[in-house]
Amino acid sequence: MHRSRVYALLIDTPEAEAAQATAFWSAALGVRSEVDPQYPQFIGLHDALPGIVTAVQSVDDAPRFHLDFETDDVEAETARLVAIGATEVTRWQECRVLRVPGGHLVCVLPVESPPEVFDAQAKTWP
Template identity: 40%
Template structure:
């Protein structure tokens, strides 16, 4: 069955004890306002920016691993998209709540997440 996917956005992973200063820095650096200072399931772990270019989802996330930036690919079928990416050489690392953490053949980590607003932003790619 066909499914669709596209770049959802970028997540700025911050290995920090306090997310507010990290979010304030990235807000100023990117010229974006913090739209939701409590965007995650666990309070104090995610802050989402608004007014992003192309309606990309951009947020800062408090993490335990070293700081880095990762991207999210959104799909209307998370498992089908993860399988498609595996066929291209990616590896599934872990399923967390509703998304797959994956690793590209280049070693970069990324997530495959559920597409929430297919009518907004860039037109999704359609895959057989």
């Protein structure tokens, strides 16, 4: 058995437009933004969606939205999502990038939330 939950909604934005997109989303959602010093390609939109990390992600690709699933077993969660129709696209560090039916991307990553948040919100899968 393993556990997982939706951890983040990422607003993927071409690098040249990330600052403008961040300004727009901050104003539209009425929240402050902050660059993650450890991962400067992520600009957090604090408290935009309570309980879900929301951020603009500077990418070298087309604009889109994607979800991140956090899990206590990346391999098992990847296998679960593949079994219901996703296909693995690539790997980045410990993360797996999947394309789901409809063409959207999702990422599967190790637990990032504080343990009490993950324990309270994660679903258990067989």
